[in-house]
Amino acid sequence: MVFSPASVLSSLPGLAQAREPRAAEVDGFFAADSMVRRLHRERLVLFSGVRALLMQACDPLAVVGFQRHSVIFDDPQARLLRTDERMSRIYFGTVEEAEETGRVVEAMHRRVRGKVPAAYGPIAKGTTYDASDPELGLWVLATLADSALVYYERIFGDLVAEERERYWSEYRRVGEVLGLPPDSMPATHGDLQDYIQGRLGDGSLWISEERRGQATRMILEPPYSGLLRAAFLPVTETVKLISVGLLPPEIRRLFGFGWDPGREALLRSTLLQLRIGSRFWLDSVRLHPAARAAAGERYGRLAA
Numbered sequence: 001m002v003f004s005p006a007s008v009l010s011s012l013p014g015l016a017q018a019r020e021p022r023a024a025e026v027d028g029f030f031a032a033d034s035m036v037r038r039l040h041r042e043r044l045v046l047f048s049g050v051r052a053l054l055m056q057a058c059d060p061l062a063v064v065g066f067q068r069h070s071v072i073f074d075d076p077q078a079r080l081l082r083t084d085e086r087m088s089r090i091y092f093g094t095v096e097e098a099e100e101t102g103r104v105v106e107a108m109h110r111r112v113r114g115k116v117p118a119a120y121g122p123i124a125k126g127t128t129y130d131a132s133d134p135e136l137g138l139w140v141l142a143t144l145a146d147s148a149l150v151y152y153e154r155i156f157g158d159l160v161a162e163e164r165e166r167y168w169s170e171y172r173r174v175g176e177v178l179g180l181p182p183d184s185m186p187a188t189h190g191d192l193q194d195y196i197q198g199r200l201g202d203g204s205l206w207i208s209e210e211r212r213g214q215a216t217r218m219i220l221e222p223p224y225s226g227l228l229r230a231a232f233l234p235v236t237e238t239v240k241l242i243s244v245g246l247l248p249p250e251i252r253r254l255f256g257f258g259w260d261p262g263r264e265a266l267l268r269s270t271l272l273q274l275r276i277g278s279r280f281w282l283d284s285v286r287l288h289p290a291a292r293a294a295a296g297e298r299y300g301r302l303a304a
Contacts, residue, residue, distance in 0.1 A: 023299070024291035029090055029098035029177070035167035036174075039152045040091045041291035044274065048147035049080050050243040055143040057215045058205040058254050060121045062136050065112045065129050085300030087144070088290035090174055092299065102177035106132070109179065121206035134184035141180065142196055145171045150246050155274050164189045200250040207254050216255060241267055 030036045039045055057063060086105060090098040112131035119125045129136070145168060153159055159167070168189040175185050186192040199205060207215070244257045245267035252259055278286055290299040 021295045022291065023092040023293045023295050023297065024287070026295040028092060028094045029173075030092075030170060034170055035163060036091055036170045037291070039148050039167065040088070041287050042152065042156065042278075043286055043288045044155055044278065045148050045151050046084060046288060047239055047242065048151035048246075049083060049144070050239065051150070051246055052140075052143040052147040053080065054215065054243065054247060054255065055147070055251055056140055057211065058207045058251055059136070059139050060123045060204075060206045061116070061127065061129050062131075062139065063207070063211060064116050064120055064123065065114075065131055065136070087174070088288065088299050090177060092288075092290045092293070094296070097298070098177055102179065106179045109137075121208065122204065132179065134180050137175070137178065137180050138184060138195070139199065141171070141175045141178070141185070142192060145174075146192065146196055147246075151242075154246060154271050155278070157275065161189075168192055196248075200248055205250070205254060212255055238270060241270060 024037055024041050025032050086101050089101045093101070109131035112129075114129060116123055116125055116127040116129065131137070149159070149164060149167065165188060168186075172182065172185050176182060186195050241263070244252065244259070245263065247255075247257070249259075283292060293299050
């Protein structure tokens with residue numbers, strides 16, 4: 001039997017026992033020192049999913065599919081949870097778990113296809129849609145990756161160009177495991193930004209007044225009432241401020257969200273407080289639960 005220093009010390013009375021390694025500390029589909037793990041281990045980056053979901057709601061052809069085949073407008077909180085569970089299994093899981101998650105998502109996408117039943121903004125009646133279409137999948141992937149980068153940099157500090165490049169290079173693997181062909185995704189982080197800016201300015205994004213109000217109420221309004229709503233008000237208002245403030249201006253205009261120098265100053269102050277305060281948070285508060293889970297433990301209960 002071989003004794004390590006850690007095992008010997010942990011056996012001494014009064015000393016803490018050696019803990020099992022966490023998922024974030026063990027190589028899996030992504031290496032422990034990957035940029036994907038570095039960003040997504042931060043629990044605050046989880047809230048970037050709200051920004052991504054709002055951007056996705058402005059892709060009119062995707063919205064038709066969401067409306068007919070998804071709970072995005074009926075229960076956006078459930079969708080956010082499912083997305084978090086599945087993506088976290090890719091970020092922090094084993095190769096086998098990531099590939100299994102990819103197969104589940106691809107099977108779901110194969111069921112989301114049909115024809116647009118009525119004109120929706122720039123989308124004509126009868127237009128076909130297919131969730132397996134790389135063009136639809138790319139906007140979803142791009143909003144997730146871009147939102148995570150925006151949240152991380154605005155809260156935890158700027159990344160250098162090489163780190164952004166490495167993050168997107170790794171995130172392309174997420175796209176591949178979800179069924180996107182490599183040549184359908186921007187090759188570099190600069191290309192990713194060009195793609196996003198192109199979508200923001202080419203008139204392809206649109207949202208109806210009905211969907212705008214529905215998405216605003218369901219995504220940004222807390223699912224509580226009475227005293228519970230009052231208790232969570234500071235948190236929900238902070239999430240709302242950051243979610244709206246970190247949206248691209250073009251998306252804010254599509255939703256009709258107001259913004260002014262006063263809100264911008266409040267946003268900057270809030271982000272600065274989070275940057276300083278989060279340094280003193282316990283791991284149980286700061287780190288994403290999937291990153292803290294024991295290595296090899298399956299994360300999530302909602303997703304199949």
